[in-house]
Amino acid sequence: MDFQVIFNNFRFLILQGFFGFGTFAGGTLRLALPAIVLGFILGTFIGLARLARSRWIHWPARIYVEFFRGVPLVMVIFWFWFIIPALTGKSLPEYAVALTAFVIFEAAYLAEIVRAGIQSVPRGQIEAATATGLSRAQLMRHVVLPQALRNMIPALVTQFIVLLKDTSLASIIGYVDLTKAAQIVNNREIRPFELYLFIALIYWLCSYSMSRYTRRWENRLSPSPS
Amino acid sequence: ETTLEKIDKSGTLIIGTRTGSPPFAYVNKNNEWVGFSIDLVEKAILPVLNKKLNKQIKLEKKESAPQTRIPLLQSNAVDLIAETMTDTQSRRDNVDFSLTFFVTGAQFLVKKGGAIKGIQTIAGKRIAAQQGSTNAKIIRERVPSAKLLEFPDQPAAFQALAQGQVQAYTNDGIQLAGLKAKAPKPDDWAGVGEFFSYEPYGIAMRKNDSDFRQAVNVGLMDALASNLYFEIYDKWFGPKGEVPYPLLPETKRFLQMQVVPK
Amino acid sequence: MIEFRKVNKWFGSLHVLEDIDLTIEAGKVVVVCGPSGSGKSTLIRCINRLETIQSGDIIVDGSSLSDAKLDTVKLRTEVGMVFQSFNLYPHMTVLRNITLAPVKVKHVSPAEAEKIAAVLLERVGIPDKSQAYPANLSGGQQQRVAIARALAMKPKIMLFDEPTSALDPEMINEVLEVMTDLARDGMTMVVVTHEMGFARRVAHRIVFMDQGRIVEANEPEKFFAAPESARAQQFLSKILSH
């Protein structure tokens, strides 16, 4: 093993691959962070739609979720890469395509997390809020969602960790994330063991520190030592 | 809208190329996207377009993978594909190709002194190939008893060879030469066998756009007729190049014979 | 104040309320009792429209609940409700639990709402807990906060659905005392409970339900001395004997 390859390419791997500063469209974090935030917003709407009484609202939401759960993400990215230009007549930059595809795909998974989170809030909370005259929107905003959010945190973090690794699927459209950066270097210098060990370490550090950190965060969010 | 009109309007030529096919198209140690195929476009074809459209055309690169390169062309996302794409008849059903700009053929990379000497000796052996390559297709047809393992990238296939998971790795001769040159111990490896396939590399373009194709071909012909092509060749494949790979006299003659009179 | 007129309600094929007729006058306390599943909760939940009825009508403070133009929010500000399981918002302090609805629904200023909350916490006997979170309170304290929360909307009617049955025996009294005070102050109350001591002391009328019907409605003295129906007799003997 010769870790010289890591030192020589450290900037490319970390700055370009992980953070996304560089000449290529890329960056694991630059894609994963906005994708989870926007995906969560979209997912919240879809998750709420799945709980709606009207079948005209909950069925489309359900179909959306089932559809994207059944299709590999790489295929979704591929289709967006070619369908957006076909529809709009303009080709979008890689980053925009990757982000759109991720947001739309992740929203399906996040919608399920949101739904489960909301359903974990006891019914009595909704009744109590309703009985004091809060509107549906008010009770969602002030009573249900804050509690649901806390219940969702572990699942959200897990999903974010998955997403962090899945950004590599965007390399099919030339997006240079950490994995792709390692592959580019590998193609040039043929050092698979060193490179893969290095990226494994980076991913592991991210995921592990994050799940550690959220455990503390969770405790902070819950007002009681329950 | 023809491709020339599109380029005229946008002022850019967008090409689809690779980040991991040294020395044709790859990212070098300085993180620049370079290579033989890219140089050809930049130095031979771009000047023709500049002259023809009477303005400075910019060059923009996008990554193309085997699964995306034809859709990229057809959705107008890129204007040409310049990498290591072999010109084949079935591909010609969907895209047009320029003149051949590089010629190679499939061979085998083996551990020095290995049992495999060429395609006649691979029956029953485990052979690695690159996914989606024409070589794998030929082996499957010519030696069905060989056990074929296809890897998506060169390093994985090479790793399989180095660890003895396969007894040989087949790819275009030039790719094997590049691989051998960069391998930790180049002398442990040998490229063996006659070319068992013919791999003419071409630049792919959208079908039925002969004006644009003419511009590309003129660029290539000019480069071949002047000494430009051979300078570029020397830069990448000469003794001091990224992958030393001497140009065979017959190949040189073939390339030059593609040049038609003005 | 509250009037049920031939009210019927079904859950699917289950007939949970059958021809309910009942009038509750302003300032009166009515205790509803009966076996489990007899429809007590459903009955009182109809009053603030947590459940909708399928036939008949309910008149609350002069307005008919079957009126399509009825303002549900206004109805609910006039009718407070307390649940068996407290249902405090666990992520808010006691103070915010109490001020949320006045501020959001009645648009009372936060400062004003906090003043009201302080008075109410004083009244339910826990003036010092306004910054605590529900999980750090005992069950009895939580239920008293829930009562304060309902009172913060200045309702004309209070509904209680088994307010003490999730409490440890020692804490039952502290909640019943708050309720007794409320009744003394002239609040109109409908209380589902099995605390027969409370019913005897405080109620003006006792309604006994079975299988979706009101089997008997009587003054407490008469009800406890000699229930008219056999079902009520049997029920009373069971819950009073242990």
Place this chain on the structure above:
Amino acid sequence: MIEFRKVNKWFGSLHVLEDIDLTIEAGKVVVVCGPSGSGKSTLIRCINRLETIQSGDIIVDGSSLSDAKLDTVKLRTEVGMVFQSFNLYPHMTVLRNITLAPVKVKHVSPAEAEKIAAVLLERVGIPDKSQAYPANLSGGQQQRVAIARALAMKPKIMLFDEPTSALDPEMINEVLEVMTDLARDGMTMVVVTHEMGFARRVAHRIVFMDQGRIVEANEPEKFFAAPESARAQQFLSKILSH
């Protein structure tokens, strides 16, 4: 039969049992009462080693629980336990709930176990429910199945941890009756409960706990007539008044 000798137990820094000394003779019924958090549950859970103690010793049917060689499985077959929340196995029929432990632990043949189960279901008054699933039974029925399940191991001692406090008032009696029968038949029982009527009728001794200590242990007549300690007086006044 059961003897606590200077038993101490901590949960972290919380001293939940403090110098407990208590002797329970065979065939006697002891009722444990006291405010919430006083350590009643912990006390009886020590008897079948659901909790371990940190100092002192407990002797059950002649064997010391601090003995490292003690066979916990054998201890638990001799001590049955019934919980507040029934805890029936929801995915098994009533019959399988009852026969599971005899078959798996005592290696009784399934046919034999089913015979025993039938007798026990008869005894707790629900002979016809053997094929029902727990979710389809009322709370009182579930608790009676739980008692049958514990009895199926033919224990010498039965522990009850607030067996009726999760029940609807109407169902409390049916469970208390089963327990009363059991006591009449001479079972050694330790019962945590707030049902003072039951305690008065059935118990041979009442143990009152507060803050991890046994404050008072007395015969029921004396305990109810005039509790010695002020804390017990106050407690009794609270739970008997409503």
Place this chain on the structure above:
Amino acid sequence: MNYQLNWSILWSGQTGGWLLNGLLTTLEISSLAWLLALTLGNVAGALRTAPIPPFRWLASAYVEFFRNVPLLVWMFFWYFGMPPLLPQALQDWLLDHGAEFWAGVCALGVYHGARFSEVIRSGIQSIPKTQFEAAHSTGLTVWQTYRLIIVPIALRLIIPPATNETLNLIKNSSVALTIGVAELTFQTRQIETYTAKAFEALAAGTVVYLVLCLAISTLMAVVERRVAIPGMIAQGNASEF
């Protein structure tokens, strides 16, 4: 887009056969990996709730280590890193019997086992602690309690999240193409190579995955209803409120 769609390439020539082979390989590798993942997940998930600290640590270490590293890396590990540690005879045998397939099964199974264990752990933790105590107090051992009571209940509770994980596993099986396993995605690329019809090939791949996943989630929904504990787990659509 001036693209001539030609769907007939999907059934003319060998392409149909390839798709079918790819589907079969995907099913084979996924189902073997699924069995492995479920076994590991059950054991690790149960151990993580066990009252014995060293077991908990061991299981946590397994989960944290395996699920936080990309699957791609595990594929390389099992294919390139593992064989040299095996006896020569076994290595040779493996090489002649699809080493890449077995490496793929291990990588997928062990990786998803770590993720399954999280699902199972949360299933077990959603069972009230008193349920364990009830079982213990009748003399059932820890092992019997898990086997007869806790795991059977947890398995029913976790069907929805486990279905999700199963679908993820199937979709992730395409990563095995990096070590040369000729599964479904591999075959759609193959079709592209031979016919230069990328859209048709990928559309075929997308549809096959979609049908496969929908079939599985429908099947699991039926299973969920079949094994539902009478009166306990909400039957049908309990989602509305």
